[in-house]
Amino acid sequence: MKRFDKASVTIKDVAKRAGVAHSTVSLVMNDREHVSPKLRERILKISNEMGYMPNMVARSLISKRSSTVGVVFPENPHFFTITYFLMMIEGIQNACKKYDRALMFFSLDQTKGESYYQISRKWLIDVMVIMNVDYTRDISKDIEDLRKNGIAFSIVTKYVGKEKVNAVCVDNFEGVRLALEYLAERGHKRVGYISGHPNSSDGPERLQAFKALSKKMGFDQDRDLIVQGDFTFESGEREAPKLLGLKKRPTAIFAASDYMAIGAMRAMKAQGISIPKDIALIGFDNTLEAAYVEPALTTIRQPLQEMGEKAVDLAVRSMNDENFEPQLAVLKPELIIRQSC
Amino acid sequence: MKRFDKASVTIKDVAKRAGVAHSTVSLVMNDREHVSPKLRERILKISNEMGYMPNMVARSLISKRSSTVGVVFPENPHFFTITYFLMMIEGIQNACKKYDRALMFFSLDQTKGESYYQISRKWLIDVMVIMNVDYTRDISKDIEDLRKNGIAFSIVTKYVGKEKVNAVCVDNFEGVRLALEYLAERGHKRVGYISGHPNSSDGPERLQAFKALSKKMGFDQDRDLIVQGDFTFESGEREAPKLLGLKKRPTAIFAASDYMAIGAMRAMKAQGISIPKDIALIGFDNTLEAAYVEPALTTIRQPLQEMGEKAVDLAVRSMNDENFEPQLAVLKPELIIRQSC
DNA sequence: TGGCTTTATCGAAACGTTTCATAGGTTAAC
DNA sequence: GTTAACCTATGAAACGTTTCGATAAAGCCA
Incomplete structure (x- = not known):
């Protein structure tokens, strides 16, 4: 050795x-x-x-703070090619530069029973960003551990538990509003909705916003205009045909994520349905792929880079200032008009 | 605090x-x-x-080894959304799991005169992966420093200097062969080539392979069938029109990267040229986007994940074994047939 | 000049590990 | 029954910092 x-x-x-x-x-x-x-x-x-x-290591040991930002993400062999996360990571990296901290990544192996807190201890991580994608897992205990031990952290996206913690999310209501108003402007009144993962925070929020706004705006309210996806490409490809097969087919489909929209696009192409001529399609997120598909996807931009950066900002602030009140940063979405509507 | x-x-x-x-x-x-x-x-x-x-930090300090893999990449605000690198990072992350090491990222700020060696010292990084994308910079001095001080590292992709170091690359000659043979099979004899960055290792290698093979296979040899790009989308969009505008237009275009191919695709669409009806298009890399564009891009797959993983493997081996001879791992490319040819 | 306050520098202790020489105890060999 | 060999467990030292109380020097005022 x-x-x-x-x-x-x-x-x-x-x-x-x-x-x-x-x-x-x-x-x-x-x-x-x-x-x-x-x-x-x-x-x-x-x-x-x-x-x-x-020597940063010696410095860390004595000061018990590591001059790093630790990003913890759930076990997923393809995490680094999910562009949704990457765009956030880009923001996180920018923030690291700003604060002159190195960037560390940890995949959380739940099977080994590792906790966020343990990781923080093991590596003396004092600023942690939690990418909470595993919606099925209750992390309130971990959150509590971190808080109790004074470790500064932020969650992306919104934390649904009751404790007040640093978190970053997009204004989902506003995002849905932008999408529906745009569709309304273009004459759509019958819009199918592919919902996101029910155990996430974004999924139900967007769904609720869709229900409320589509009602308010006088869109058709048939129960079967709403189908249940889980944010993934596959779920979009799976669920879209249910909408396409309705006796009275919607004139537009709104997917709660770009991945689902692109999945839906695939399904439509398979049926020879032309976008946007036969049916309009709008997504949510503005991930990298949205610009590349044909037709390019009109979508609601989540400011993912800004969200990543903000997450670090919040955590660093709460590390520097004992009295900093944990807060939820709600960032504004934006309508990105391309060719799919 | x-x-x-x-x-x-x-x-x-x-x-x-x-x-x-x-x-x-x-x-x-x-x-x-x-x-x-x-x-x-x-x-x-x-x-x-x-x-x-x-406590990993205390352990690092005493043992002078950090149980991490340090990935050093050049200053680039969009590094984390360049899918080419990400796919490698995915492989690196997998290797980290395998060796139970944490993953650290460092952007190399050359303006501050930081060197690879300094980073390794500062953070006690004992296994380093160098993403050498800044083709214009001579890193032989840094390499020498690392070697002299016994720090295990690998470079992706191939290092062009004279020292023998761990490096990982794709078999460019074989990749070009796969592409050209496929084009020949489909009856093409007049192929335009958009070359990659001239200061990289891959750029000139692929160009040379193209020249040699297209000659050997009896393709047209006009000098102006070759244009100079730099791997980026923009360069593809910029250079493709030169090929399209030739008096005798090529029947196929081979771009040395998917990004350039997609840029070329954009240029062709702008001119109303249909792919693959009017002209065939083939890329190189098989980055994420290749599957999403329309028509989906036929391309040569670089095994990017495997390359990332291999890079870590080599570095870890040379760390564990004093006598391990630095080596260049040349991985096999693969033809991915989609709709653009 | 004497005493007091302030400032500049020092030295020792601490952080949580690993390592290494050594002591003590047991077994084996003669 | 003595000595050698071995195995287990120990205690001290070390890694490169930061921190903090102590000390020395300097400045100030009467």
């Missing part, structure tokens, strides 16, 4: 060369007061000459 | 409860010999009861 043999230059080396105590060098490195400007400058110069770099 | 106040259970706590020296507990935790089975069992039981988790 290889080892680093040639020790790199440590704070003590710098101190020795400068003829001071290494604690003094530490003060300089951390920009703390109580060091005379003259000495500070000299130490800085020497440390640069020697190419000193603080 | 918040701190973890309630200390979590340490190895000493376990030792005290078990009435043994904490070094003994350490032996047990690391599955080392020289502990009687009876005692080992007792300690294991107690440690479980107490919920002991080793």
Whole structure:
């Protein structure tokens, strides 16, 4: 087993060369007061000459804070190719740069009984972003553990439990409103809806918004205009035919996620139905793929990058400030008009 | 500033409860010999009861190895939404699981003069994967630093310098062969080529393969059948019209990346050219988007996941075994037939 | 100049591990 | 019954930092 043999230059080396105590060098490195400007400058110069770099691991150990952002995601072999998450990760990475923190990823292996808190302890993660995709699992216990132990974290998306925690989500009501108003403008009054995962926070919220708004706007209210998906491509492909097969076919379909919309698109193509001529299609999310499909998908943009960034912002703030009240950041969606309506 | 106040259970706590020296507990935790089975069992039981988790940071500090895989990528605000990299990251993540290592990401800010070696020192990264996308930068010095200091690393993709290092790439010659033979089968003899970035390793390799094979296979050899892209969507959209505008238009276009192929597709659509009726199109990579465009893109698959995984494998092996000879792993490409030819 | 306050620097302790030389105990060999 | 060999368990040292109380020096005021 290889080892680093040639020790790199440590704070003590710098101190020795400068003829001071290494604690003094530490003060300089951390920009703390109580060091005379003259000495500070000299130490800085020497440390640069020697190419000193603080050892983050030692720093973490003593300070019990790791200068990282830990992103915890559920066990899923394809997590990194689900563009929905990636766009959030892009925002998280940007925030990491902003706060000069490194980015760590942990897949949560529930089978091993690992908890968020354990991960935080094991790696001294002090800022954690929880990607809560496994809607079927109750994480209230884990949340409680984190909170109790003063570990700063945020959840994406909205946490449905009762504790008040940092969380980031999109304004689903507004998103649905944008979509339905756009459809109404274009003359649609009979809109089929493919709902999202019932155990998520977004799924039911969007569904509820759809029900309320479509009623208010005078759309057809048949019970069978609503089918149940789970956000995935497959569920869209599976459920869309139920809408297409209705005696009185809807003139537009609104899917609660782009993946489902694209699945629906596949199903429609298979039946030779032309979009948007025969039927209009609108999605939700604005994931990467939406721009690539043909016709390009009109959709409601979730500001995923901003959500990722905000999640880190909130967690960092609650780490820095004892009194920071955990909050839910609700970001504004946006209508992206392409060719599918 | 918040701190973890309630200390979590340490190895000493376990030792005290078990009435043994904490070094003994350490032996047990690391599955080392020289502990009687009876005692080992007792300690294991107690440690479980107490919920002991080793502190990875302390472990890193003393052992100078961090139990992580550090992925270093060049400064690029959209890195995490470039699916090409993501698919590799997926493989890297799988390997991390296999080796029970956490995954860390570092964007290399060259403007700050950071080097790979410095990152490795700063965070005690002992297994590093270098995503060498910035083709314009000479990294031979960094490579040398890593090697000299015994830090295990791999590069994706192929490293073009003279030192022998762990690297992972696709068999470009074979990939080009697959594409050209497929085109030949379908009767094409006049193929336009959009080349990749000239400072990469893949760009020139594929170009050379194209030149050699298209000659050998009796394709038209006009100089202007080859245009220069840089792997990006934009370059494909920019360069394709040059091929389309030729007096004698090619019957097929081969782009050295899917992004360029999709860019070319956009350009063709803009001109009302139908794919594959008017002209065939084939890409390279099989990134996520290839399956979503219309018509779905026929392409040469790079086994990106496998490449990511292999990169970690190589690095881990060279870490574990002093005598492991750095090697270049050349993975096999695969023809993915869709609708664009 | 003496005493008091402030500031600059120092030294030691701590963080939670691993490692390594060594002590004590048991067994084996003669 | 003595010595050697082995095995188990121990205690101290080390990793590279930060922190904090102590000390020394300097500044201030009377």
